[in-house]
Amino acid sequence: MATTFQDLKLSSTILQNLQDLNYTSPTPIQLSAIPLLLNGQDVAAQAETGSGKTAAFGLPIIQQVNPEQQQIQALILVPTRELALQVRQELKQYAKNIPNLKISAFYGGHSFSQERASLAHPPQIAVATPGRLTDHLFRKTLDLGTVKQLVLDEADKLLEMGFEEEIDQIMEAIPAKRQAILFSATMPQDVQDLIKESLKNPQFVKASANAIPEQLKLIGVKVEQSQKQDVVVSLLKTIDAGGTVVFCNTRAAADELAHALKAEGIAARPLHGGMEQPDRDKMMTLFRNGTTQVLVATDLAARGLDIALLETIVHYELPDDVAAYQHRSGRTGRAGKKGTVYTLATQRDERKLRDWDQVRMDNWLKADDLLKKATTAEPTMQTSAFATITINAGRKDKISPRDIVGAIIAETGLTSAEIGKIEVQDRASFIAVPEKQAQTIAEKLNNGKIKGRKFRVHLVK
Structure with a gap:
């Protein structure tokens, strides 16, 4: 049984790159998926963000494409622009020092003509959102007739966002003889149907059921609905809150809370799907460089949010289901790092958390204690320097x-x-x-x- 990256029969260049990135040992999903993919089999994997899934499909692809052939050989479909940029960035790190290997991302929200110009020298690996890719197909600006490997990443989200039709068009444009790989955090019926339609004799692999990393500290805060805003202000003022994402369920709630935090002298900004793409990009840049210390985000905007300095997650509102809760929480504590997740819970929320019996809480705090502490403690966080x-x-x-x-x-x-x-x-x-x-x-x-x-x-x- 393979237990190290060396055991997985990866090339010496890839192994060196993994060493440079401080990847010490493969995650369970990498151990399961990589041998099957190198063997040419179709794979359907259930794995959360944070499980190491990009390397699980990315390393075999990088190993198998031919850098000497300037044509698209591997296509990775992702639901959002943020995820397209993140996946491209990760793959580039794994593929460092491989001559002539080009990895490009295609997504809406920026110049189409720029992408068309770059296709004069096609990449071997294309990471794309379905909408922009079908736009290229319609305008005949790219050729998918040379694709040997197709990845459907975050398949549940691709379908949730209504991309079935685009996926069908893309399937028709690529050769019937290809390796197909599907990754999904959850396996609802529509994802299972997509697996049946798109994969041949797939091997099923699954990361561990509990998607919240062990090293994360989970703290519940018992609150009344009317106290939530004051409690989150107190919390952010009593912890070192640089690199924090606060999750809300709606755009309006994210805007309102970001505004309230700013009024309290906290360097906070909203991030949600109602914002224009350049504004979303700007928020991410400000967060990465520390000018913004707190992002108040919705779930959609936070898909693909993979930031090294992310240390704290706050669930201001509980999402609808446990998978979304795990997905949010798994944004911190990546690659073995420590992180803290705070959950503001009314009595109704507490019942919901009990129903999600795989969510553990390491500690519970009372809202009144937190509010009291905030009035007496020296604030640890001011506006950004x-x-x-x-x-x-x-x-x-x-x-x-x-x-x-x-x-x-x-x-x-x-x-x-x-x-x-x-x-x-x-x-x-x-x-x-x-x-x-x-x-x-x-x-x-x-x-x-x-x-x-x-x-x-x-x-x-």
């Missing part, structure tokens, strides 16, 4: 973090230690800088030059 400035230039303009640091030091006299996280995207860059000087830094850069050129720079509001 950082603000974010943005430059309208990025990778495509040949701008690197080093260029940006050099320009900031030259124009403002800041030291490199005072500059926070820098994120260089295709056509924009975001830099966390000391909040008190942010406006001045933006103005000086706007009037100065970066790499000998002038760019527009402004403070992100």
